[in-house]
Structures are given as structure tokens and as C-alpha cells.
Amino acid sequence: MAEAGTQHFVCIGCPMGCPLQLVHEGSEIREVSGYECNRGAKYARQEFTEPRRGLSTTVRISGARWDRLPVKVAGQVHKGRILEAARAIHALRVEAPVRCGQVLLKDLLGEKGLDVVATRSMERAASKASS
Amino acid sequence: MLGRLEKKYDVVVVGGGPAGMGAALGARDSGAGRVLILDREPDPGGILLQCVHSGFGLHYFKEELSGPEYAERFLAKVVDRDVDVVPDSYVSGIAVDSDGSKRVRLMGAAHGIRTIQARSVVLAMGCRERTRGAIRIPGTRPSGVLTAGLAQKLVNMKGVLPGRRVVILGSGDIGLIMARRLTLEGCEVLGVFEIMPYSNGLTRNVVQCLEDFGIPLQLSTTVAYIHGRERVEKVTVAPLGPGFKPEMSKARDIPCDTLLLSIGLIPENELSQSLGIELDRITGGPEVSSTLETSMPGVYACGNVLHVHDLVDFVTNESLLAGRFAGERAQGIRRPADNIHLVPGDNVRYCVPHTLSPEREHTIYMRSKKAMKPCVLRVGNLLEKKLRFVVPAEMIMLKIKPDLLERFQGDSLRIDIHEESGGEEPHG
Numbered sequence: 001m002a003e004a005g006t007q008h009f010v011c012i013g014c015p016m017g018c019p020l021q022l023v024h025e026g027s028e029i030r031e032v033s034g035y036e037c038n039r040g041a042k043y044a045r046q047e048f049t050e051p052r053r054g055l056s057t058t059v060r061i062s063g064a065r066w067d068r069l070p071v072k073v074a075g076q077v078h079k080g081r082i083l084e085a086a087r088a089i090h091a092l093r094v095e096a097p098v099r100c101g102q103v104l105l106k107d108l109l110g111e112k113g114l115d116v117v118a119t120r121s122m123e124r125a126a127s128k129a130s131s
Numbered sequence: 132m133l134g135r136l137e138k139k140y141d142v143v144v145v146g147g148g149p150a151g152m153g154a155a156l157g158a159r160d161s162g163a164g165r166v167l168i169l170d171r172e173p174d175p176g177g178i179l180l181q182c183v184h185s186g187f188g189l190h191y192f193k194e195e196l197s198g199p200e201y202a203e204r205f206l207a208k209v210v211d212r213d214v215d216v217v218p219d220s221y222v223s224g225i226a227v228d229s230d231g232s233k234r235v236r237l238m239g240a241a242h243g244i245r246t247i248q249a250r251s252v253v254l255a256m257g258c259r260e261r262t263r264g265a266i267r268i269p270g271t272r273p274s275g276v277l278t279a280g281l282a283q284k285l286v287n288m289k290g291v292l293p294g295r296r297v298v299i300l301g302s303g304d305i306g307l308i309m310a311r312r313l314t315l316e317g318c319e320v321l322g323v324f325e326i327m328p329y330s331n332g333l334t335r336n337v338v339q340c341l342e343d344f345g346i347p348l349q350l351s352t353t354v355a356y357i358h359g360r361e362r363v364e365k366v367t368v369a370p371l372g373p374g375f376k377p378e379m380s381k382a383r384d385i386p387c388d389t390l391l392l393s394i395g396l397i398p399e400n401e402l403s404q405s406l407g408i409e410l411d412r413i414t415g416g417p418e419v420s421s422t423l424e425t426s427m428p429g430v431y432a433c434g435n436v437l438h439v440h441d442l443v444d445f446v447t448n449e450s451l452l453a454g455r456f457a458g459e460r461a462q463g464i465r466r467p468a469d470n471i472h473l474v475p476g477d478n479v480r481y482c483v484p485h486t487l488s489p490e491r492e493h494t495i496y497m498r499s500k501k502a503m504k505p506c507v508l509r510v511g512n513l514l515e516k517k518l519r520f521v522v523p524a525e526m527i528m529l530k531i532k533p534d535l536l537e538r539f540q541g542d543s544l545r546i547d548i549h550e551e552s553g554g555e556e557p558h559g
Contacts, residue, residue: 017334067290070183070199086315120199129173
């Protein structure tokens, strides 16, 4: 029989931070407890089988009031590939104007649907912000 | 409309962050016709614009947004409701006339120096960061020592890294978020040090910002000395002994070029003080009634200028309410004065608002003095609520229904938090 065990996680789905327990036998999940909502149940399962994280960062933008445009990955990145994903995103260069939600890079790290999108609209600006 | 500035408004809101935008929306919802937001930055949105990480809006928008997304959505709502928003305008003073009407003086690139008439004013200036001077770290005064929020703005908006090898003092959420942010940008974050025996940030941020990246969090530890002539060269960290004194015999040096401070926020109330508004010594913000009105009639406060919040969604809820009451007042609607004082009791550092009225439902925001689990929160002898845990870093929110207060005879209500099994006697 596969080895049984319990893993403990803290849910990162919302600020409540529910303490989660996951009972498993080998790679098979037997029971998840400790969550107050479904996000927690889902998170524990995901964390046990294949941990993933959301990723937000910035990219260089020219022609805007600011020098950086905030972006996020639509979907979640393998936890072990976060830094690699960040480096790939940081290689991007964009030009104002940009609309919030605009896709700047498709299929990050070759993963279908893992798009990098702008999280802010930036108009073309004649001058930089002074503050 | 963005950029439009008239001479007279029902409600003028000082500050265009989440609190100011929420207040403006609340004022419009109440029926106030002319509402203006003044903001000193070139883009409205406040600190949300530099918070590029996600985690905002789960309550209000029912989805997880980044700071700039939250700001942009909210600004769109505000402009859509025909609120005037004037960025790049600094409010230098507010005067109250004998008839109670207000004059707001502003300076701005687009409009010069102007005075605007307002029936009600909402203060939504937010807060600023505590600096090295507030905790008097010994050592030299090199460059490379800066607050975490300033570093956040430099990195996320200006594209400037504060340094390469970074030590962070204080485990507030901004410090934790910046530990991850700088790691993503290729910096080496050598550790987060916290004087308290627990983290001051949300547990989920300890997990996803530190543990995920193997960044050590050392509790009950402080930065005891800063070294370096022109630039930070190293810091000395030491565990704290009795009386929060660093134990120098156990100290060690960490070579680094940057020290970020995430050691707390102070509500920015110079404008409130110039109006003679009464401030709460604990929160650093105005004392407010249940309509979020300050001691100056017709002047309201909400968001981090009132008390420092953990979650923007709570700021939004509070601000919608402040705006609503400011808008009502501007239309001549007067609510009965509050007749119940809230008194922070055992393990309660503060409560906001400071007074209540049996007239309607209330949301009370409070913080505990120390961590406890599990525990019971008692509101006089009217209400008991069991809590899984309390920690000073997480605000406690309590809804009170009007029928509960109708039965209440006294003029002050004490709020206490006790250990569930604890021996302390409840106060009546």
C-alpha cells in the first residue's frame, strides 16, 4: 500500500489564510479540511499535485508618463518556473498607448493560454511624471 | 469629468486614492449633484497604482485584481457618475465660514491658485510611511536606507532599483510584498527582520512572498546598527532581549547595499490639524461619529487618513459610507446625533467610529493589542462573538444591528477581547 501522510498548507486565496490539512496515500488525495470556502479546497489539491502561483510584475514602456507598465499573467505559473517567467516578461518592451487587459505576450514559457496582459492603461504623454 | 473644475460643489473630496474615489461615489449615490476629487499626483488612484501585485477587490469586485486594475475600474465608475476629478492639484488649506460652508484652497499646474466653495468636505489623504528617524536606528547615515513603499514606487513606476543586496526591517505587508518584488527583479533579499515575535503582515504574504522564494523571516530581531560611508555597506542585526533591547553579544553583520524599512504607517493629518479637528492619539486619525464626520461639522474622513487599513476593500466600504453622509449633509439632511460612546477595553487598541447611534446598522473596525486564540469579543453585555484568533496586524470588523442598540440604556459601550477559556471576568 502507498505511504499515507498529512500535509499542511496555509491558503493564499484570500487574506483569511485558512490553515489547510490534506490527507493522502501516496499521490492519492483522501481528504482536505480546514478551509472556509472552495478556494481553499482547490488550493490544497493544487498545492499537493502541482503548485502554481499568480505572477505580477512590470515591463518597460516608452512614450508614457511612467517608465514601467504593470502586467500580470492571465493564469498561473509553475511555482518552480516563476523566476524564469519573470525574466521572460522583463525582456518585453512596449510603446504607449496601451489599454488595460491588452495581451502583450502570448503563451508564456510555451504554455498555451498563459498570456501576459497589461493591468493599466497608459496614454501617450509628452512628458514624464516629476513626482 | 477628468480635469473639469467649477467654482462650487456639494462635496469636495481631498485625495484621489481608493478612499477618495469611494467617497465621491458614495456622495453621488446619496443624490449630491456636484462632486469634486482633488489629487496631488498626476494620475488619480493613489498608492494602488504602485501596488502591481494582485489581491485587491475580492470583496468589492468579487475577483482578484492588481492595484492598478482596481484603481482604473473605480476611476471609470467615478467619471461615469459625472464626478469631476482634478489631478496635479494640491490642497493647501480649508477654511470654514460662519454659516458652515467651506472654502477649499488648491494649487495646481492647470488651474493656478483657486478657491472652491464646498458644502461638505471629505478628507481622504491617506497615510505616509514611518522612517528611520521614527525608530532611531544607530549608525552612519549613508544612502540606501529607504522606506518600502518608496522603493515600491521607484521599482514599479519609475523602473529604478534601490540596490542589489537588500535587507528588510519590519514584516508589514509592504515589506513582504517588496521582498518578492525585488527578488523577481533579480535582487538578492537577504532576510526580513521583525522586532515582534509574530509577523505583522498577512500569513498568506509570508507564504507567497517569503517561503516561496526561500527568504528568511527572523522574528524578535532588529537592525541594531547601519554601517557605510557613502552607501550602506552592512547592517548589524541582533535578537531582542528583555525590554526589547538588542542582545549585542548575539549580533551578526550582514553585508548589503540597501535597507528597506516597513515599520508602519502614519495617517497624514496636517490638513485636519490646521482645521482644528480632534485626533485620536492611538489611530493618529480624526475622531469620527458613526457618520464618519469629524469634530468639524460637515468635514468627514475615511480610509487610511482615518486609521490604517489592511485591505482596500474595507477602505472602499468605509469611504462609500463617508461619501454618502457627506452628500446627505450637503443636501440639508441631518441625522440625529450619536448618543453612545465606544470605549476600547481589554485587548482592544482602538475602535472606529468613536460613537454610535441606535438609528441604523454599524460596522465597527478595531484592532487588538496582542495576539490571542481562540477568543471572545464582547460588546458591553449586548453581543458576544467567538473569533478563531486575533492579531494586531489584522483588523477586526464587527457589524452591529440597530435592534441591538435600541435596547441599550447607557451612554457608553465597552468592547473587550478575552481568551475563550480565560479566567478574566467579562465586563458588563
